[in-house]
Amino acid sequence: MSETIRIGVSACLAGEKVRYDRSHHHDRYLTKILAKYVEFIPLCPEIACGMGIPREKLRQVECADTIRLIGYESGDDLTETMTQWADRVLPGLDDEELCGFVVKPESPSCGVKRAKIYSTTGAPPKRGMGFFTTMLTQHAPLLPIVNSEQLHNPLLRENFIRRIFVLKRWRELTALGKDIGKLVDFHTRHKMLIRAHDLKGYRELGKLLGQSSQSNVKEIFDQYATLLFNSLKLQATQKKNSDVLQHAMGYFKKNIDAKDKQEVLDMITAYRTGKIPLLMPVTLLNHFARKYQKPYLIQQYFLNPSPAELQLLNQV
Ligand code: SF4
Known part of the structure; x- marks a missing residue:
């Protein structure tokens, strides 16, 4: 298991000239500060799935309840190109032991929450998740994902930092096998941290551990992880x-x-x-x-x- 905390990052934020027009979107907080403490795994989904540089801008379009990835001017449908590539590589990302992902805001591929989603009816675009980030969250629902602008807000940054360190410790715990005694110790040391995010979740986690026995270890670990990381998604205000x-x-x-x-x-x-x-x-x-x-x-x-x-x- 890697000693360092590994964080996936949209490659353009790391300063790589991978955007559609050969530009980057370098974020200095990432490369000057966060990079001192974590190891970045840069990824540009559009390049990695075979789109070149320069390339046409993309947009997400909602058609009959599905989101398509469409060339901005040509109207070419690149949904299958991105989907087939992501289906191939996402399982491999598990080996990278990522503890978080920092994505570029508003990108139709990488964005979280603020990526535009157009409609075919001409209605104003909605805001939602980028195409690749949607697939990433479906594959790894517990992974902390943040956009680079959120890291410039002290509370949101603190939230993300706490979560990536908890996930790292969780990976270290589970790498040793599944032992209820060690899980109880893990929980005890995180009690105040969990309370700061979600008092209700904190109580549910305690109740869950009270139901543990040597015969349901796997279920308890799985349920604990889901409850824990969903609790930590709530902002510690x-x-x-x-x-x-x-x-x-x-x-x-x-x-x-x-x-x-x-x-x-x-x-x-x-x-x-x-x-x-x-x-x-x-x-x-x-x-x-x-x-x-x-x-x-x-x-x-x-x-x-x-x-x-x-x-x-x-x-x-
Ligand atoms: S936002 Fe994502 S897809 Fe767009 S250039 Fe950056 S890394 Fe590539």
Whole structure:
């Protein structure tokens, strides 16, 4: 299993001149910051499926409940070209052990959410997922996928970074075989992180683990993965993070004096109102967790991310 976190990326974002007009769409955050901590697997689906450079622009068109990939001016239908190629290569992507994918916004092939989908009736285009990204999500529904613009929003970036590190740890866990004891340990260390995304999902995961036995290990692992990564898709907002910080503070109730308590509360409020980054109250609570020897808190990835994760979360 690869030591590094592997992230697929639309090749044009990595600076490769693969767009229809030989241009790129270089994103400096990706190549100057994220690239220090992850390994990129660049991919241009349009080139890889056999379209050359330069080439005609494409658009997605909804025809009779299916989405077709159509040449912008010629009207040529390239749906089968892309579909046949993707059906061939997507199973191979599993070997790359990707932990996430960063795609170009609005591209008819790579976009997420904001790619235009035209109608044959002349109605204004809808917005949706690009053609390749749709196939990618069908093949790997748990894979964190984000567009490069979302990475410039601090909360969405933090969300993506957290998810790729969780997926990496999940891959490491499952590479060792399926052991309920190890799954419970994995869950315990992620409890606060999951709560910050989805309290309901957190409770369902706990309930699921309560039903585990040696006879249903595979089902439990499969259901756990689906529930976990669907929970993490929900945004960890400032309010939800603050609730988790206050919950963590409850562990020190009997240890810290009124002055320290007020300092923590002020910091949580400052974070909740957007005045300081999450890492400030997290660092303070982590300090208290060590000072007062709270093993449950010390092992929480929410308070104590890995060094690479911490550095990425720290980047502006
Ligand atoms: S958006 Fe996707 S298909 Fe378009 S040039 Fe970039 S990598 Fe290629």
